[in-house]
Amino acid sequence: MHIIVCIKQIIDPEIPADQFKLDPNSMRQLRGGLSLVISAYDQNALEVALQLREKVGGKVTALCLGESGAMGAIKSALGMGVDDGFLVSDQPLLESDPFGVAHVLAKAIQKIGVPDLVLTGCVSGDTGDKVMGPLLAEALGLPCVTFVSKVEVKDGKALVRRIVEDGYELVEAAFPLAVSIISDDSNVPRYSKLRDIMAAAKKQVPTWKAADLGLEGARVGVGAARLQVQDVSIPQRESKCEILDGETPEERAEGLALRLRELKVI
Amino acid sequence: MNFELTDAQRLIRDTVREFADKELAPLAAELDRLKRYPEKPLQRLAELGVLGMTVPPEYGGAGADTVSSCLALMEISRACASTGVAVSLHNTLTCEIIYRHGTEAQRRRYLPALCRGQILGAFSLTEPTSGSDAASLRTTATRRGEQYLLNGTKLFVTNGSRAGVIILFASTDLSRGDKGITAFLVEPSVPGFRIGKREEKMGLRASDTAELVLEDCQVPVENRIGEEGEGFKVALSSLVTGRAGIAAQAVGIAQACLEASVRYARERRQFGQPIAEFQAIQWKLANMATEIEAARLLTLRAAAQKDRGLPCTMEASMAKLFASEAANRAAADAVQIHGGYGYLQDFPVERYMRDARVLTIYEGTSEIHRLIIARQLLSPSPPPSPHPWGEGKGEGPQGGPEEGMGAWCVRGGGEP
Numbered sequence: 001m002h003i004i005v006c007i008k009q010i011i012d013p014e015i016p017a018d019q020f021k022l023d024p025n026s027m028r029q030l031r032g033g034l035s036l037v038i039s040a041y042d043q044n045a046l047e048v049a050l051q052l053r054e055k056v057g058g059k060v061t062a063l064c065l066g067e068s069g070a071m072g073a074i075k076s077a078l079g080m081g082v083d084d085g086f087l088v089s090d091q092p093l094l095e096s097d098p099f100g101v102a103h104v105l106a107k108a109i110q111k112i113g114v115p116d117l118v119l120t121g122c123v124s125g126d127t128g129d130k131v132m133g134p135l136l137a138e139a140l141g142l143p144c145v146t147f148v149s150k151v152e153v154k155d156g157k158a159l160v161r162r163i164v165e166d167g168y169e170l171v172e173a174a175f176p177l178a179v180s181i182i183s184d185d186s187n188v189p190r191y192s193k194l195r196d197i198m199a200a201a202k203k204q205v206p207t208w209k210a211a212d213l214g215l216e217g218a219r220v221g222v223g224a225a226r227l228q229v230q231d232v233s234i235p236q237r238e239s240k241c242e243i244l245d246g247e248t249p250e251e252r253a254e255g256l257a258l259r260l261r262e263l264k265v266i
Numbered sequence: 267m268n269f270e271l272t273d274a275q276r277l278i279r280d281t282v283r284e285f286a287d288k289e290l291a292p293l294a295a296e297l298d299r300l301k302r303y304p305e306k307p308l309q310r311l312a313e314l315g316v317l318g319m320t321v322p323p324e325y326g327g328a329g330a331d332t333v334s335s336c337l338a339l340m341e342i343s344r345a346c347a348s349t350g351v352a353v354s355l356h357n358t359l360t361c362e363i364i365y366r367h368g369t370e371a372q373r374r375r376y377l378p379a380l381c382r383g384q385i386l387g388a389f390s391l392t393e394p395t396s397g398s399d400a401a402s403l404r405t406t407a408t409r410r411g412e413q414y415l416l417n418g419t420k421l422f423v424t425n426g427s428r429a430g431v432i433i434l435f436a437s438t439d440l441s442r443g444d445k446g447i448t449a450f451l452v453e454p455s456v457p458g459f460r461i462g463k464r465e466e467k468m469g470l471r472a473s474d475t476a477e478l479v480l481e482d483c484q485v486p487v488e489n490r491i492g493e494e495g496e497g498f499k500v501a502l503s504s505l506v507t508g509r510a511g512i513a514a515q516a517v518g519i520a521q522a523c524l525e526a527s528v529r530y531a532r533e534r535r536q537f538g539q540p541i542a543e544f545q546a547i548q549w550k551l552a553n554m555a556t557e558i559e560a561a562r563l564l565t566l567r568a569a570a571q572k573d574r575g576l577p578c579t580m581e582a583s584m585a586k587l588f589a590s591e592a593a594n595r596a597a598a599d600a601v602q603i604h605g606g607y608g609y610l611q612d613f614p615v616e617r618y619m620r621d622a623r624v625l626t627i628y629e630g631t632s633e634i635h636r637l638i639i640a641r642q643l644l645s646p647s648p649p650p651s652p653h654p655w656g657e658g659k660g661e662g663p664q665g666g667p668e669e670g671m672g673a674w675c676v677r678g679g680g681e682p
């Protein structure tokens with residue numbers, strides 16, 4: 001079983017909100033010196049892949065499109081225990097829209113060799129897009145199951161647990177396929193073991209540019225973008241405190257309930 | 267000059283930080299309050315490979331460098347200083363000595379178990395009448411056939427009542443002073459070994475500090491480290507990594523003080539504004555942050571020197587001296603910034619201040635470290651400086667072992 005997990009490096013969402021800065025020209029977040037991490041659901045995807053490898057054997061590959069510093073994300077994935085990694089890093093490619101990114105990743109996956117399973121996170125941790133799994137499946141001509149928490153193999157087919165409102169669906173699908181991963185208790189990302197980190201640091205990670213993947217400008221980069229961000233802003237949050245009066249706890253609770261209803265919170 | 271961490275160092279720091287934030291910090295106050303040894307966290311740290319992390323993989327470790335070891339200790343101590351000292355003693359003294367000075371059989375017997383966390387390690391040099399003047403220890407080891415009989419009392423042994431193996435120093439020839447000291451690997455199951463008083467401490471209350479009583483304690487000859495009389499050299503060589511470890515612990519506690527203070531100063535309002543708006547508070551925070559950064563750099567540089575195989579006795583002393591005193595100043599300022607709340611156990615800075623206090627005392631007092639540094643500076647023939655920027659003679663001298671000082675303050679030397 002060969003699994004490729006597509007990972008994205010993003011600014012750590014845990015940093016204080018006042019450290020987030022936007023570049024008004026590119027309409028992107030400014031990274032300058034901020035802590036960078038693998039997007040949360042991509043970490044769940046890595047965990048799903050590693051668990052599957054532990055059960056059925058095989059190999060897990062991490063693939064990332066990002067700046068040269070995204071090598072850190074590949075190294076983190078190697079530290080978690082993936083077998084190898086590939087980085088696509090070429091400035092013009094980074095300005096692609098999600099269609100362009102899917103095209104780049106599909107080309108890289110074809111160069112590595114289409115695996116049995118392609119995993120992505122179900123939501124991009126910074127832009128909130130939920131499209132990479134389906135777009136990648138489209139580009140590779142693979143069936144796709146989205147919002148999956150667990151993948152098992154039964155009788156040579158994939159049995160995936162797809163999370164839906166108020167429950168889950170068990171979906172059977174033939175390999176190869178693409179799956180987008182959502183988090184649940186079964187795929188909490190593991191800590192890296194120090195020994196794996198030491199091995200990861202020594203591992204060579206191939207880095208590809210557009211030319212290595214035979215990519216043409218018509219499909220990728222800012223010129224080919226079919227989506228354009230018109231405006232971005234950081235929401236201003238205001239906090240207000242209201243003290244409710246009342247003689248007894250019951251009165252205060254009733255007052256609170258009425259006020260919350262008034263504000264349409266309940 | 268490159269201040270960047272390597273990929274491995276950064277990943278180790280990030281991994282240990284995540285673990286410490288999620289699994290250690292939430293427990294720290296409770297462990298302190300109940301004086302409960304951090305048994306489970308230590309097991310989890312063993313699973314991650316933090317215990318014995320600098321031991322090469324063939325003996326069960328991760329093969330990490332001293333810089334990584336210090337980074338890990340900073341993160342652990344930032345969350346729980348009691349766990350920090352337990353790991354520090356286990357890694358930087360016990361594992362380090364067995365690996366550097368142990369026989370192949372001793373390495374095979376103890377290191378894999380220490381790295382897996384099946385047993386914990388301890389280091390026992392201090393006695394009731396010998397502290398800074400460590401060479402004046404009175405515990406004796408007398409050879410009887412294939413055994414040594416150890417007699418005496420050892421004090422302030424971190425992990426002492428929890429350890430599966432203790433590196434213990436005793437004199438095989440009292441008349442020879444420090445040249446009569448020999449190092450032994452003592453398992454607590456041997457006849458004649460008894461755990462005495464478990465100390466009640468001001469800080470690091472979740473850590474274990476015990477007295478060890480040796481009454482004709484039988485230690486097999488194969489558990490001697492090195493030759494008879496080489497023990498003091500063994501002790502001093504490892505104290506370099508030990509001191510860097512305690513410096514790292516100090517940086518971790520100080521960092522926790524700073525983070526708690528920044529958080530509190532932003533939230534606490536007086537006179538109609540957050541107290542962070544007042545210059546009196548800002549200056550405290552700025553001083554804290556500057557000293558912490560200096561302490562961190564001194565610590566990591568001592569560790570980097572060690573990793574490059576260069577002498578680092580003075581660097582380790584400077585790091586330990588400065589970081590431990592900076593941590594105490596940071597803790598005092600953190601309590602001051604918190605005002606009355608800082609004096610309560612409801613806020614963590616009260617614990618940080620108690621935990622920080624011992625830093626200027628153990629692993630060589632501040633006074634001893636000033637002596638070590640001064641004697642290096644005043645050495646009549648200092649060897650060339652290892653500092654890339656200190657080219658003149660006498661800048662950053664490093665010496666060989668000094669004869670006859672008979673204390674912790676033996677300069678240079680001892681490096682394996």
